Amino acid sequence: MLNAEALSEAVINGSRKRLPEDPGGGAEKRVGPIALRGDARFSKNLWHPAAGIGLNLTRGFDTDVATFDTTANIQEERRAAFAASLRFSRQPKDN
Numbered sequence: 001m002l003n004a005e006a007l008s009e010a011v012i013n014g015s016r017k018r019l020p021e022d023p024g025g026g027a028e029k030r031v032g033p034i035a036l037r038g039d040a041r042f043s044k045n046l047w048h049p050a051a052g053i054g055l056n057l058t059r060g061f062d063t064d065v066a067t068f069d070t071t072a073n074i075q076e077e078r079r080a081a082f083a084a085s086l087r088f089s090r091q092p093k094d095n
Helices: 004-013
Strands: 024-031 034-043 046-058 061-070 079-088
Touching: 034 061
Parallel strands: none
Antiparallel strands: 024 034, 034 046, 046 061, 061 079
């Protein structure tokens, strides 16, 4: 677990000491054109879950949506956040 004192010391004193990584991990399962994703990370003494789904609509177009938990706001309150992305892929042409 990341110690707040160690983090403060590193930030204030400019320490180059490597801080311990927060535990966490995730998984992805593909079922045909659908990709299901789940993840969790530990930060600020809380577990932050995340989940998402990806859909390959065509060979050149994919979409993803996700929701995740975060305390990365000025109030440091636990809140849900949402994200979406569109991916356009061009297949290389044979000359």
